[in-house]
Amino acid sequence: MTDVPLTPRRPLLARFLESRNGLGLLFMLPAAVFLLCFLTYPLGLGVWLGFTDTRIGRTGEFIGLENYIWLFDDPIFWLSVYNTILYTVVASVLKFGLGLWLALILNEHLPFKTFFRAIILLPWVVPTVLSALAFWWIYDSQFSIISWVLMQWGLIDTPINFLGQPNHARASVIAANVWRGIPFVAISLLAGLQTIPQSLNEAAALDGATSWQRFTKVTLPLLTPIIAVVMTFSVLFTFTDFQLIYVLTRGGPVNATHLMATLSFQRAIPGGQLGEGAAIAVAMIPFLLAAILFSFFGLQRRRWQQGND
Amino acid sequence: MPIDRRTFLSGTASLAAGAAFSGVPGARRAFAQSAAMTFQPEEGASLRLLRWVPFVTGEEEAWNANTKAFTEATGVEVRIDQESWEDVRPKAAVAANVGSGPDMVMSWFDDPFQYPDKLVDVTDLATKLGEAHGGWYEGLEGYARQDDTFIAVPLCAIGNAVCYRQSHMEKAGFSEFPKDTDGFLELCKALKANGTPAGFPHGKAVGDGNNYAHWLLWSHGGMMVDENSNVTINSPETKAAIEYAKALYETFIPGTESWLDINNNRAFLAEQISLTANGVSLYYAAAKDPAMKEIAEDIRTVNLPIGPVGKSVELHQTSTLSIFKHCKYPQAAKAYLEFMYQSDRMNAWIEGASAYCCQALKEFADNPVWTSNPVHEPYSRASESLRPNGYAGPLGPASAGVMADYVLVDMFAEAVTGQRSPEEAMANAERRARRYYS
Numbered sequence: 001m002t003d004v005p006l007t008p009r010r011p012l013l014a015r016f017l018e019s020r021n022g023l024g025l026l027f028m029l030p031a032a033v034f035l036l037c038f039l040t041y042p043l044g045l046g047v048w049l050g051f052t053d054t055r056i057g058r059t060g061e062f063i064g065l066e067n068y069i070w071l072f073d074d075p076i077f078w079l080s081v082y083n084t085i086l087y088t089v090v091a092s093v094l095k096f097g098l099g100l101w102l103a104l105i106l107n108e109h110l111p112f113k114t115f116f117r118a119i120i121l122l123p124w125v126v127p128t129v130l131s132a133l134a135f136w137w138i139y140d141s142q143f144s145i146i147s148w149v150l151m152q153w154g155l156i157d158t159p160i161n162f163l164g165q166p167n168h169a170r171a172s173v174i175a176a177n178v179w180r181g182i183p184f185v186a187i188s189l190l191a192g193l194q195t196i197p198q199s200l201n202e203a204a205a206l207d208g209a210t211s212w213q214r215f216t217k218v219t220l221p222l223l224t225p226i227i228a229v230v231m232t233f234s235v236l237f238t239f240t241d242f243q244l245i246y247v248l249t250r251g252g253p254v255n256a257t258h259l260m261a262t263l264s265f266q267r268a269i270p271g272g273q274l275g276e277g278a279a280i281a282v283a284m285i286p287f288l289l290a291a292i293l294f295s296f297f298g299l300q301r302r303r304w305q306q307g308n309d
Numbered sequence: 310m311p312i313d314r315r316t317f318l319s320g321t322a323s324l325a326a327g328a329a330f331s332g333v334p335g336a337r338r339a340f341a342q343s344a345a346m347t348f349q350p351e352e353g354a355s356l357r358l359l360r361w362v363p364f365v366t367g368e369e370e371a372w373n374a375n376t377k378a379f380t381e382a383t384g385v386e387v388r389i390d391q392e393s394w395e396d397v398r399p400k401a402a403v404a405a406n407v408g409s410g411p412d413m414v415m416s417w418f419d420d421p422f423q424y425p426d427k428l429v430d431v432t433d434l435a436t437k438l439g440e441a442h443g444g445w446y447e448g449l450e451g452y453a454r455q456d457d458t459f460i461a462v463p464l465c466a467i468g469n470a471v472c473y474r475q476s477h478m479e480k481a482g483f484s485e486f487p488k489d490t491d492g493f494l495e496l497c498k499a500l501k502a503n504g505t506p507a508g509f510p511h512g513k514a515v516g517d518g519n520n521y522a523h524w525l526l527w528s529h530g531g532m533m534v535d536e537n538s539n540v541t542i543n544s545p546e547t548k549a550a551i552e553y554a555k556a557l558y559e560t561f562i563p564g565t566e567s568w569l570d571i572n573n574n575r576a577f578l579a580e581q582i583s584l585t586a587n588g589v590s591l592y593y594a595a596a597k598d599p600a601m602k603e604i605a606e607d608i609r610t611v612n613l614p615i616g617p618v619g620k621s622v623e624l625h626q627t628s629t630l631s632i633f634k635h636c637k638y639p640q641a642a643k644a645y646l647e648f649m650y651q652s653d654r655m656n657a658w659i660e661g662a663s664a665y666c667c668q669a670l671k672e673f674a675d676n677p678v679w680t681s682n683p684v685h686e687p688y689s690r691a692s693e694s695l696r697p698n699g700y701a702g703p704l705g706p707a708s709a710g711v712m713a714d715y716v717l718v719d720m721f722a723e724a725v726t727g728q729r730s731p732e733e734a735m736a737n738a739e740r741r742a743r744r745y746y747s
Contacts, residue, residue, distance in 0.1 A: 055706050056402035056423055070744060075737075141564025141572070142581045163567035164512075166728075250513035253566040254722045269399045270515075271713035272423055272706055273745075 049278035056272040067279035076255050077280065080263040084287075086170065087259060088238045091177045095234055096227075098178065099185025104215075106186065107193045117187070124183035132247035135176040139163050139248065163249050166256035173257050176244055185234055192226030193219070232295035239287060260284050346648065347437060350641035355386040358645075359401060359411035361394040361628070364467075364590055364665050371661030375654045382648070385641050395515060398423075405633060412636035413645070418712070419452060419697070419704040421461040421631045428460045429632040434643050435459035438650050443671035448695035452627045452704065461629035462646055463669035465662075468691030469520045469625050470610045472591050477505040477583035478609075486611045490528060490553060493614040497560035500583060507584035508561050508576055510568035511722040513715055516626055517570050519698070521586060522717040523624035525550045527696060528616025533711060534702035538746050542720070543739040549617070551724045551731040558725035566726050578604065586613060588626075589664040592684050612687045612694065621694040625667075667691035707745040716741045 016022040050067055054060030071077040106117055123131065138145055139162035147159035162172045196219060204214045242261040245251060251258030251266065258266075260280055268277020363369035376387050390411060392400050397416050404410035405424035414420075421428055435453065439445045445453075449463035471486075478486065481499035497507045509521045526532070529550035535541050558565070562582050565572075573585040578595055585591075595605035612621055632642045648654065652672065659668055660678045664685035668674060669692060679689035699708025711717070720738035723729040729737065 056399070056406070058424070058706070074744075076741075140575075141567055142562070142576050142579065158563060161564045161567070164564045165566075169567065249567060250569060252512045252722070254719055254726065254728055267710075267714060270395070271710045272398075272402070273710055 046278050047282055049275055050282040051279075052275045054274040054278075056269070056274055060275050063275070067276050068283070070276070071279060071283065076258065077263065077283075079255055080251075080258040080260050080280075081283075083170065083257060084239060084259045084261075084284075087174055087177070087241070087257075088235060091174050091181065091238050092231065092235050094174070094178045095181040095185050095238075096231055099182050100189055100227075102182065102186040103189035103193055106190050117190070120186055121183045123180050124187075128180065128243040129247060131180055132176065132244045135172075135179075135244075136248055139172050139176075163257075164253050166253060169249055169253055169257050173245060173248055176248065177238060177241060180244070181234060181238065184237075185230055188230040189223065189226060192223050192230075195226075196222045228295050232291055235291045235294075236288060239284065239291070346644055348434070348640050348644035348647055350383050350385045350644045351638045354638035354641035355388070356413065356636075356638060356642055356645060357388045357390065357411040358413045358415065359390050359392060359397065359404070360415035361397050361417070362391045364588070365593070365661075365663055367660075368658065368662035368665060371658040372649075375649055375658060376645075378654070379645055379648045383641075383644065385638075385645065387645060404635075408633075408635040410635075411633070412638070413630060413632050413642050415464060415628055415630050416461075418627055419699065419709045421453065421629060422455065422704040423706055423709055425455050425460045427634050429634055429636065429639050429642070430458055430460070431462055431632060431643065431646075432457070432459045434647060435462050438462065438647070438670065442650065442652065442655075442673070445669060446671065446692035446695065448697060449627060449629075449669045449692055451697040453629050455704075461631035462650075464628045464630050465659075465666035465669055466691040466695050467516075467588055467626035467628065467665060468667045468688035469517075469586055469588060469623060470612055470687040470691075471584065471586050471614075472577065472608055472610050473507075473585075474505070474583040474604070474607045475609045476607050477503070480505070486609070488614055490614050490616040494553070494556055494560075497557055497584065501560040505583040506560060506562045507557075508565050508568070508573055508582040509557070509585060510570070510573055511558070511566040511718070511725060512568040512572070513718065514568055514570040514572070517573055517585075517587065518568070518715070518718045519712060520624050520626075522721050523696075523698065524586075524613050524622070525554050525721060526717060527622040527624075527700065528613070528618055529553060530616075530618045532701050533699060533708075533717065533742055534746060536701050538702040538707065540739055540742045540746055542717075542742055543735045547735050547738075548731050551721065551734060553616075554721045555725050555731075566722055580604065589685065589688055593663070608684060610684050610687045612690060621690070622696050623691070623694045624698060625691045625695045627695065627697075628666075664688045702746070710745040711742050714741065714745075 017026070049060070051062055051064060052060035053063050053066070102120065106113065106120065110116060137143065141161055141164055142159060144159055144162060146162075147156065150156045151159070161168060163169045200218050200222075201214055204218050209217065240261055241259060242265065245257055245259055245262045246265070249257045251262045255263075260283065264277045264280035264284075266277075267273045267280065271277070360372075363372070373389070376389065380386055394417065397414065398420055401411070401414040401416050401420060402423055404414070405427040408427075435445075436459070439450075445463055446466075449466060453459050453461040453463045473486070477500060478496065481496060481503050483496050483499065487493045487496050500506055510518045511521075512518060526547060529546050531542065531544055531547035531550050533540065533542050562576065573582070574587060574591050574594065576582045577585050577587075577591060578601060589610075592605065592608050592610065595601040595608060598605075613623055615621055630646055632639055632646075636642050649658070650670070655668070655670070655673055656676055659666060659673055659676045662678075664678055664682070665688075667688055667690075668676065674689065679685050697704055697708075698712050699705075702708065716738050719741075720734045723737065724731045724734040728734075
C-alpha cells in the first residue's frame with residue numbers, strides 16, 4: 001500500500017460559504033424569512049382560521065367547510081360578492097379609460113406640463129380616509145354641495161339621496177374610488193408612453209397613418225405590457241378596498257355597498273366571529289389569483305410580440 | 310452659577326413647602342385611605358387602564374383627578390390609555406387573548422362576555438360596592454354578572470333620550486310631549502306636515518341606530534331570543550314594531566337610511582330636523598356655540614315614548630370595568646376600582662360627566678347633576694329603563710355578534726325602505742340570528 005497524502009478537508013462551514021449555492025442560499029435567507037413570517041404565515045393562519053369556529057377571546061375548533069357552507073347560503077355574502085365584482089369592474093374600466101385619456105393628454109406638449117403632472121397626483125397622495133371624509137360630506141343626505149348647487153340652479157327640489165338609495169350609493173362609492181384611482185393609472189401609463197420611441201410614430205406618420213391608426217397600431221400594442229401590470233394592481237387595490245366604504249356607508253344602506261373586505265371586517269372584529277371573517281377573506285383569494293394570472297398572460301404576450309419565444 | 314442668598318432662600322423655602330404639603334399629610338392620607346379600603350395593593354404595583362376616549366372633558370378631568378388621588382394615597386401609578394370607542398372591543402379582546410397589555414379595561418356592552426374566562430372574578434368587590442351604595446340597577450348588573458359571578462363592575466349607562474325643539478312641537482299643535490307610541494306617531498306626522506320633520510338613523514349607526522331599533526322592537530313586545538336563547542324574532546309583536554317603524558319612517562326627513570352616528574346631530578343642529586334621539590352631547594354642542602343659542606334654549610329632552618308593552622324600555626350604551634387575569638396586581642386593581650366608587654369620588658365623576666354618564670349604583674341617583682338643568686333629567690333614568698342587548702337571553706358571543714352584524718338595524722331598514730316585506734325582513738333576521746345562537 002502506498003501512502004496517499006491526505007489533503008486536510010476544510011471545515012464544513014467554510015466549504016458551505018465558498019460554494020456558489022451555499023452563499024446564494026445565505027443571501028436569500030433574510031428575504032425568505034421575511035416572506036415566511038409576514039406573508040406565508042399570516043396567509044396560512046387566515047386560511048386555517050377559515051376552517052375553524054374561532055371567536056375573539058376563544059380558540060376555535062376545526063369545523064371543516066362549515067363556514068363556507070353557511071356563507072354559500074348567506075344572501076348578504078353573495079350580495080357582497082356581487083357588489084365587489086360590480087365595484088371592481090366598473091371602477092377599473094372607468095379608471096382605465098379616463099386614466100389612459102389623461103396620460104395621452106399629459107404626453108402631449110402642454111404648457112406647465114410638470115405642474116399639471118404634479119397636480120394630477122394629488123388624489124393619490126391624499127390619505128384615503130381624508131378624501132373619503134371629504135366625499136362623505138359631498139354625499140351627505142342633507143348638506144351635499146352637489147345637491148345644494150343643483151337646488152340653487154333650480155334643477156332639483158329635494159337633496160339627492162346619494163348614500164341612502166342602493167344604486168345611488170353604489171354609483172357614489174364607485175365615483176369616489178375612480179377619483180382616487182385615476183392618478184395611479186394615468187401616471188403609470190404616462191411613464192409607459194414615454195418609453196415608446198418617437199421614431200416609430202414618426203415613421204407611421206410618414207407612411208400616412210392617421211392619428212387614430214397610430215394610436216391603435218403603434219401606441220396601444222407597445223403599451224399593452226404596462227397596461228397589464230398597471231391594471232392588475234389597480235384591480236387588486238379596488239377589489240380589496242375597505243377604507244372608502246367604511247367611512248362612507250359602513251356597507252349600508254342595508255348592505256347595498258358591503259364589499260367582501262368590509263363584510264369580513266364587520267363579522268370578524270366587531271362581530272367577534274374570526275373564523276367566518278377569515279372565510280370571507282379567503283373567498284377573495286380566487287378572484288385575486290385570477291387577476292394575477294391575467295397580468296401574467298399579459299406579460300407573456302409581450303415576449304411573443306418581440307419574437308423572443 | 311453662583312448661588313446668591315436669594316436663590317438659596319427660595320430653594321430651601323420650596324423644599325420646606327414640598328415637605329410640608331406632600332410628605333407628612335400625604336402619609337397620613339394614605340393611612341386614612343387604607344383603613345377604609347378592603348383591598349390592599351401589592352408592593353410596587355402599577356396599573357394600566359384601557360378606556361374609551363372621553364366624550365366630555367369634565368368627565369375625563371374628574372376621572373383623572375380621582376386616579377391621581379388614588380396614586381397619592383397608595384403610591385400605585387395608574388397609566389390610562391385611551392382608544393376611540395369603537396376600537397376598545399378589538400383591543401381588549403386581543404389583550405385578553407394574548408395575555409398582555411392593559412390590566413383593566415373600560416369596555417362596552419357585553420364585551421366581558423366575549424372572554425369571561427380571561428377576567429378576574431370581582432364578585433367580592435361588586436357585592437361590597439352594591440351593598441354600600443344602594444344596590445346595582447338590574448339592567449347594568451346584567452352586563453357584569455355571569456350566573457353568580459361578577460366578571461366586571463358596572464360603570465355607567467350612556468343615556469339616550471328624545472331631543473326635540475319645543476317651539477316646533479308647539480307649532481305642530483302639541484302642548485306637551487306625547488307619552489305613548491301612538492301619540493308620538495301623530496306628533497311626527499304633524500311635524501312633517503309643518504316642514505320640520507323628525508329623523509332617526511336607519512343606517513349602520515353603531516350607537517343611535519341600535520338604540521332606535523331596539524326601542525322599536527322592545528316597546529312593541531318583540532324580542533330577539535327567549536330566555537333559553539331560542540330565536541323568537543319572527544313574531545306578531547315584531548311585525549307590529551315593523552309596521553310602526555314604517556309609519557314613522559314616512560314622517561322622517563329623506564335619507565335616514567344612510568345615516569351613521571353623527572348624521573342626526575348634524576341635521577338637528579342645522580335645523581333640518583326638529584326631533585331625534587341622542588345622548589346629552591347634542592344639547593351641549595348647541596349650548597357651547599354662541600351661534601346656536603336659540604336652538605339650545607329651544608331644546609327639550611324626554612324619554613322615548615312607551616309602547617304597547619306598557620313600560621319604558623331602552624338599550625342605551627353601557628360601560629363596565631373589568632380586570633384581566635394577566636394583571637400582575639389584581640389586588641391593586643380592585644383597590645383602584647373600590648377607590649373610584651367611593652361616594653365622593655363617584656359623585657364627582659358623575660357630575661363631571663354632565664349627564665352623559667348615568668350611575669350604575671342607586672345611591673348616586675340624587676347626584677345634583679340631574680336637577681341642575683331640566684335637559685339632564687330624562688338621562689337620569691337611563692339605568693332604570695335599560696335592558697341588556699340580546700334580551701331575553703343570556704349575554705355572550707351570540708348576542709354580541711347579532712348586534713355587531715346589525716341584524717336588527719338591517720331588519721327595520723329592509724322593511725321601511727320597502728326592500729323586503731315585513732314578513733321577509735323578519736324571516737331574514739331570524740335566519741341571521743339563528744346562525745349566532747345555534
